[in-house]
Amino acid sequence: MGEPAKVAAARGAAVEVRIPVTVDAGFHVNSNRPSEDYLIPLKLTWTSLGALEGGEVAYPQAKSEKYDFAEKPLSVFSGSFSLTASFKAAANAPPGPGMASGKLRYQACNSNTCFPPKTADVNVTYQVQ
Amino acid sequence: MSAFRFSAILSTALALGLFTAGCGGPAEVKAATLKPEKERKSAPDFALKDADGKLVHLSDYRGKVVILDFWATWCGPCRIEIPWFIDLQRKNRDRGFEVLGVAMDDEGWEVVKPFLAELGVNYRVLIGDDLTTQMYGGVDALPTTFLIDRSGKVAAVHVGLTSRKDIEDGVEQLLQSPAAVASAGAGEPVVSLSAK
Numbered sequence: 001m002g003e004p005a006k007v008a009a010a011r012g013a014a015v016e017v018r019i020p021v022t023v024d025a026g027f028h029v030n031s032n033r034p035s036e037d038y039l040i041p042l043k044l045t046w047t048s049l050g051a052l053e054g055g056e057v058a059y060p061q062a063k064s065e066k067y068d069f070a071e072k073p074l075s076v077f078s079g080s081f082s083l084t085a086s087f088k089a090a091a092n093a094p095p096g097p098g099m100a101s102g103k104l105r106y107q108a109c110n111s112n113t114c115f116p117p118k119t120a121d122v123n124v125t126y127q128v129q
Numbered sequence: 130m131s132a133f134r135f136s137a138i139l140s141t142a143l144a145l146g147l148f149t150a151g152c153g154g155p156a157e158v159k160a161a162t163l164k165p166e167k168e169r170k171s172a173p174d175f176a177l178k179d180a181d182g183k184l185v186h187l188s189d190y191r192g193k194v195v196i197l198d199f200w201a202t203w204c205g206p207c208r209i210e211i212p213w214f215i216d217l218q219r220k221n222r223d224r225g226f227e228v229l230g231v232a233m234d235d236e237g238w239e240v241v242k243p244f245l246a247e248l249g250v251n252y253r254v255l256i257g258d259d260l261t262t263q264m265y266g267g268v269d270a271l272p273t274t275f276l277i278d279r280s281g282k283v284a285a286v287h288v289g290l291t292s293r294k295d296i297e298d299g300v301e302q303l304l305q306s307p308a309a310v311a312s313a314g315a316g317e318p319v320v321s322l323s324a325k
Binding site for chain 1: 201202203204205206207208209233235244269270271272288289290291
């Protein structure tokens with residue numbers, strides 16, 4: 001799992017954070033908007049923002065891929081991609097370091113097997129200037 | 130207010146590790162081959178609750194051929210196999226055959242019951258737990274299906290979506306085998322099976 005990223009943010013300024021993700025070769029995870037109701041979406045949820053505000057997450061364009069176990073193509077992510085989180089440093093944030101923490105929930109499959117949903121920790125360290 | 134774009138490169142990108150050590154890629158689907166009887170090991174007994182809250186033991190099914198299917202509602206490949214099991218249950222229930230489903234959904238019956246109703250599942254389904262999966266070698270990949278002979282021993286294991294014919298042929302072979310004397314008693318040591 002990744003080490004905390006270093007982000008510099010001026011008080012009151014907007015900050016976008018890119019969060020690279022890599023899925024093991026041969027596997028895929030459901031996108032944030034799966035094509036079937038029963039599928040578990042990829043979802044990043046912030047559990048602690050510190051002196052940052054917002055944290056809205058933008059997901060990349062999903063791939064539409066056909067698998068033998070589904071009648072229709074599925075909306076998935078595979079390989080390497082990035083999520084983007086939009087923050088704003090609070091206007092009254094004290095100068096200094098801090099950390100925003102989140103949980104990335106995902107559920108992965110390959111062409112004939114699926115694995116239970118898992119959660120990965122995502123930490124973004126910042127420096128309010 | 131200008132929006133700064135920071136490339137907050139994690140020193141190591143989030144790698145969605147998929148706990149596939151030693152696999153290196155999609156699991157290989159192998160043809161159904163029943164283990165020779167002498168090589169079969171006892172299927173670990175378990176106690177899990179069914180939809181009515183009744184405690185079910187695998188040992189309750191001694192003397193029958195059993196398909197033990199670990200699955201989940203969020204598992205696409207599992208959804209392909211379940212209609213096969215419904216057919217097998219319907220065709221063979223009078224021949225000493227039963228399907229037992231073990232659902233691995235964290236949400237339990239809240240999501241499993243509607244699914245069973247939707248598909249018209251005609252066999253018993255239980256809610257699985259960690260203890261049971263550990264007994265079966267840490268079942269993680271779904272579906273994982275065990276074919277259990279009349280003496281309660283594992284004759285075949287299928288990890289991942291397999292072919293309908295493999296499943297049906299395996300069941301038929303077991304049903305046609307002479308009924309073995311159920312010799313495995315309660316004192317028999319539990320054997321942990323590798324599902325991979």
